[in-house]
Amino acid sequence: MFRRIYLDNSATTPIDERVVEEMLPFLTGKFGNASSIHFFGQEARAAVDKARHQVAELINARPNEIVFTSGGTEANNLAVRGLAEANEKYGKHIITSEIEHSAVKSVCEDLGKRGWEVTYLPVYKNGIVRIEDLRAAIRPDTILISIMTANNEIGTIQPVSEIGKLVRTLRETGEKIWFHTDAVQATGKIPIDVEEIGCDLLSLSGHKINAPKGIGALYVRRGVRLHAQNIGGRQERERRGGTESVHQIVALGKACELAKNNLPENASRLADLRNKFEDEVSERISGVFFNGEREKRVPNISNISFRSVEGEGLLINLDLQGIAVSTGSACSSGSLEPSPVIRALGRDDELARGAIRFSFGKENTLEEIEYLLEVLPKAIESLRKLSPAYSKEQAK
Numbered sequence: 001m002f003r004r005i006y007l008d009n010s011a012t013t014p015i016d017e018r019v020v021e022e023m024l025p026f027l028t029g030k031f032g033n034a035s036s037i038h039f040f041g042q043e044a045r046a047a048v049d050k051a052r053h054q055v056a057e058l059i060n061a062r063p064n065e066i067v068f069t070s071g072g073t074e075a076n077n078l079a080v081r082g083l084a085e086a087n088e089k090y091g092k093h094i095i096t097s098e099i100e101h102s103a104v105k106s107v108c109e110d111l112g113k114r115g116w117e118v119t120y121l122p123v124y125k126n127g128i129v130r131i132e133d134l135r136a137a138i139r140p141d142t143i144l145i146s147i148m149t150a151n152n153e154i155g156t157i158q159p160v161s162e163i164g165k166l167v168r169t170l171r172e173t174g175e176k177i178w179f180h181t182d183a184v185q186a187t188g189k190i191p192i193d194v195e196e197i198g199c200d201l202l203s204l205s206g207h208k209i210n211a212p213k214g215i216g217a218l219y220v221r222r223g224v225r226l227h228a229q230n231i232g233g234r235q236e237r238e239r240r241g242g243t244e245s246v247h248q249i250v251a252l253g254k255a256c257e258l259a260k261n262n263l264p265e266n267a268s269r270l271a272d273l274r275n276k277f278e279d280e281v282s283e284r285i286s287g288v289f290f291n292g293e294r295e296k297r298v299p300n301i302s303n304i305s306f307r308s309v310e311g312e313g314l315l316i317n318l319d320l321q322g323i324a325v326s327t328g329s330a331c332s333s334g335s336l337e338p339s340p341v342i343r344a345l346g347r348d349d350e351l352a353r354g355a356i357r358f359s360f361g362k363e364n365t366l367e368e369i370e371y372l373l374e375v376l377p378k379a380i381e382s383l384r385k386l387s388p389a390y391s392k393e394q395a396k
């Protein structure tokens with residue numbers, strides 16, 4: 001019987017049944033507008049307030065520091081552009097990394113065209129920024145550092161607590177500088193504590209943690225000024241106008257509660273699956289290159305380049321056998337350019353084009369990994385047979 005195995009959980013995750021159950025009443029009987037004064041409105045308001053607590057608890061924030069958005073992209077736009085616009089009188093220099101998601105990178109590029117200066121920190125072979133590079137890049141007019149907590153293609157965890165500490169020290173001496181971190185791929189995978197990190201802004205997204213697409217949140221530390229990007233009504237303390245999407249917000253709240261309660265168990269199960277997969281891949285397949293630091297990673301991502309294999313070809317081959325993986329990030333897949341993240345590690349074009357991301361989720365089983373391990377070596381072998389360069393190499 002044909003089966004399908006979903007190993008693209010960094011692109012999106014299935015919605016947890018408990019999340020669906022929690023949100024359904026807000027799609028039917030409980031339809032009030034959270035800004036209305038009557039019973040229907042108050043019912044919706046109470047649900048939004050509860051969800052705000054649930055999100056805040058996952059990251060150790062205060063509920064009034066949570067701004068609901070339409071997802072990670074909007075949270076990143078509000079953080080980076082919102083902070084830059086509100087604080088331009090203090091300086092127009094931003095520091096970010098070469099491996100940010102396009103939702104940060106594109107905003108920085110856009111600001112770059114509008115008079116801000118942006119420094120992109122390198123990441124080296126391990127896919128991690130160096131604190132000494134950051135320290136050297138900071139200038140008197142630097143107002144924002146935006147470095148992701150975990151990368152979406154290779155899963156590497158950045159030294160966010162060290163960055164937070166540095167920013168706090170600078171602020172104690174009177175500098176006007178703030179720290180944003182895109183934690184979309186880190187929430188639910190590793191513990192996130194905004195006090196421990198010391199960040200001022202942190203983005204998260206529902207659909208990466210078993211909530212629906214189209215909902216996310218930005219943590220905004222008390223006192224941090226932002227220019228709202230969506231203006232209209234006075235919702236979200238005037239940081240994001242628009243009638244609250246109550247059912248989506250309720251779903252995000254529930255997903256955050258589940259993520260918090262199940263984090264240690266999920267993380268260790270995922271790490272076991274991922275490690276078994278990687279150990280077996282090293283044993284069974286030659287010409288394998290693991291991309292990014294292997295220790296400091298979220299537990300669910302494995303990014304591998306296979307010598308003489310085109311990533312797109314392997315993706316299609318696996319898809320025909322029911323296995324869903326990705327090349328690069330979902331947002332840039334379809335582009336035949338080698339992944340900029342893998343290039344930033346210093347890999348050559350061939351290995352960058354050969355990179356495949358396997359991203360595991362809480363629904364995956366050991367048996368599925370075993371099936372993958374049966375299919376993958378054969379798929380690679382058949383693709384390599386088609387590669388003239390590989391045949392020449394073997395003939396030597």
Ligand SMILES: Cc1ncc(COP(=O)(O)O)c(C=O)c1O
Nearest residue numbers: 071072073101103152184185205
């Ligand atoms: C690191 C990172 N940031 C931001 C986003 C964008 O989030 P959303 O899809 O909710 O807009 C993603 C989604 O892939 C991501 O992986």
